[in-house]
Amino acid sequence: MIQEALREIQRGTAEIIDIERIEKLLKAYFDEGKTYTVKAGFDPTAPDLHLGHTVLLQKLAIFQKYGARVQFLIGSFTAMIGDPTGKNATRKVLTKEDIVKNIKSYTTQAFKILDTEKTDIVYNNEWLDELGAAGMLQLASNLTVARMLERDDFSKRYASQTPIAVSEFMYPLLQGYDSVHLASDIEIGGTDQKFNLLMGRQLQKAYEIKKQQAVLMMPILEGLDGVQKMSKSLGNYIGVTDTANDMFGKVLSISDELMWRFYELLSTQTLDEIAQLKSGVNDGSLHPKKVKEALALEITARFHSENEADTAKEEFDKVHAKSQIPTDIAEFECDGEVWIAKALLDCNIEPSTSQARRDIKQGGVKIDQEKVTDEKLVLTAGEYLLQVGKRKFAKLKVN
RNA sequence: GGUGAGAUAGUCAAGUGGCCAACGACGGCGGACUGUAAAUCCGCUCCCUACGGGUUCAGAGGUUCGACUCCUCUUCUCACCA
Numbered sequence: 438m439i440q441e442a443l444r445e446i447q448r449g450t451a452e453i454i455d456i457e458r459i460e461k462l463l464k465a466y467f468d469e470g471k472t473y474t475v476k477a478g479f480d481p482t483a484p485d486l487h488l489g490h491t492v493l494l495q496k497l498a499i500f501q502k503y504g505a506r507v508q509f510l511i512g513s514f515t516a517m518i519g520d521p522t523g524k525n526a527t528r529k530v531l532t533k534e535d536i537v538k539n540i541k542s543y544t545t546q547a548f549k550i551l552d553t554e555k556t557d558i559v560y561n562n563e564w565l566d567e568l569g570a571a572g573m574l575q576l577a578s579n580l581t582v583a584r585m586l587e588r589d590d591f592s593k594r595y596a597s598q599t600p601i602a603v604s605e606f607m608y609p610l611l612q613g614y615d616s617v618h619l620a621s622d623i624e625i626g627g628t629d630q631k632f633n634l635l636m637g638r639q640l641q642k643a644y645e646i647k648k649q650q651a652v653l654m655m656p657i658l659e660g661l662d663g664v665q666k667m668s669k670s671l672g673n674y675i676g677v678t679d680t681a682n683d684m685f686g687k688v689l690s691i692s693d694e695l696m697w698r699f700y701e702l703l704s705t706q707t708l709d710e711i712a713q714l715k716s717g718v719n720d721g722s723l724h725p726k727k728v729k730e731a732l733a734l735e736i737t738a739r740f741h742s743e744n745e746a747d748t749a750k751e752e753f754d755k756v757h758a759k760s761q762i763p764t765d766i767a768e769f770e771c772d773g774e775v776w777i778a779k780a781l782l783d784c785n786i787e788p789s790t791s792q793a794r795r796d797i798k799q800g801g802v803k804i805d806q807e808k809v810t811d812e813k814l815v816l817t818a819g820e821y822l823l824q825v826g827k828r829k830f831a832k833l834k835v836n
Numbered sequence: 837g838g839u840g841a842g843a844u845a846g847u848c849a850a851g852u853g854g855c856c857a858a859c860g861a862c863g864g865c866g867g868a869c870u871g872u873a874a875a876u877c878c879g880c881u882c883c884c885u886a887c888g889g890g891u892u893c894a895g896a897g898g899u900u901c902g903a904c905u906c907c908u909c910u911u912c913u914c915a916c917c918a
Contacts, residue, residue, distance in 0.1 A: 598842085598914050662863090663874085692874045726871045757872045776885060792865075795880055801866040813885070826865075827872060 439463050442503045446496075446653070448708060449701050451628045454635070455651040462622055462651075466504035475500045476508040476621035476637075476650070478561075478612060479547075481516055481539040486546045487674040488736070489658040489667035492702045494550040496625055496655060501555045508619050509547065511540055514562035515611050546677045549740060564618045565611060576610050579643050580636075585609075588632045609633040613640040616650055625653040629666075658702055661687060663695040681741040682765075685749035688733035693718075693725045696732060704735055762822065768832040775835055777802070777814040784823055784831035793825075801826050 442463050447453065465471040477493055486494075497507050516536050544558060568576070585606055586592055594601055609632055616624055616637030626634050634652040641649050657666045660673025667674045675687045691699065700711050717723035730750065737746035756763045769784045778793035781802065787793040796802050797812040803824040804816075816835050823831045 595914095600913060686872075690872060693871095694874075696873090724871080726873080729871085729873080753872085778885075789883065790885075791883060792881085794886085796866055799866045799879065815885095826867095
């Protein structure tokens, strides 16, 4: 029983520090029904979650299955500093209003995966506000500058002459202090959080709370490009609130290599099943596209419904496999005669008339399925279906 | 506080008086090929109803027929010293 739980917990992890402790906690749960706490911090800087976040959430859900109470920590205080992790520039600081606004949409999305009953939402400003300057100084005395600069992202930024604000140095300390206050048994986060997560262990020791959290790190999910981490600012993300169509299409657009990564980190298929799929693709008995479709269906169904996922697939096949026109197309209207380049701009499918001209020149623009060759074309009254490239569509009615 | 180096398009990075809307790389976009994949190949990549015009090289002034390139001040970054 414990072994099985451990296996599930270890799945897809990048690194676990102090696995013995996790084992003990599980044992206490199975033997005596004792619960324990797992902390995970979330930064309410953006209102939307994407699949990268759900990797963590799914792991938390596994823990809940095996007796954990999740401490869903909202970095309401630390958000005002801005976590430097993975950023190459100082993050802009949010106002309290922004944060409150983000939190609500954030938690509703998270509870699509987490068990509400076994989750405590906590805000770190509750205890960090109290800390005060003296508390801060005491906290800061636990860390040397040299050690701080060992951190990968700090040293990189330093080397590339990107500014680092002193306030950013406080971030790992405060995050670590959260673990002291909450007396967490386990904390999970991405590998990029290693420094911060370990700080929790170190501070728990320094503050003598008689326990040191185990640390579990998940790999960082790559974005659609397969290279950089999934993030909103890079625009390579699949959002939890994306429409079923978008979600399905986005999953299908990832590379075959990346697909296995997504399987490992996002699918609920067992590792054995995944291995089977993999060998099937390798010996040619399974088409990789079929496997990718199955993944896209699974993920889409998780955030919408199976019906919607199926519809998304049909829609997708219609548009791309048979190159027909999608069902839902944004519609626009305008008066009088319009120059084609301007029309494309007004319909938001081209960023400028210059770009529109270029695309026309290169044969990338179609009206009612017909390639446009004349870049001076003027649209007179009537209805048109405009298309740029393969995926940008718009309907325009000229009055 | 002192001294020195630096700031160029989405990013990195050339350019040190006219040949610069600015080499190159990456990214992005369009096309071919496909499985809306990846890889590869071709083209494009500031804006403007365009064989022309307008606005760009941190910001503000100045020198010059002419400045991304020279001078002055300002802002920001980095290094060394204190």
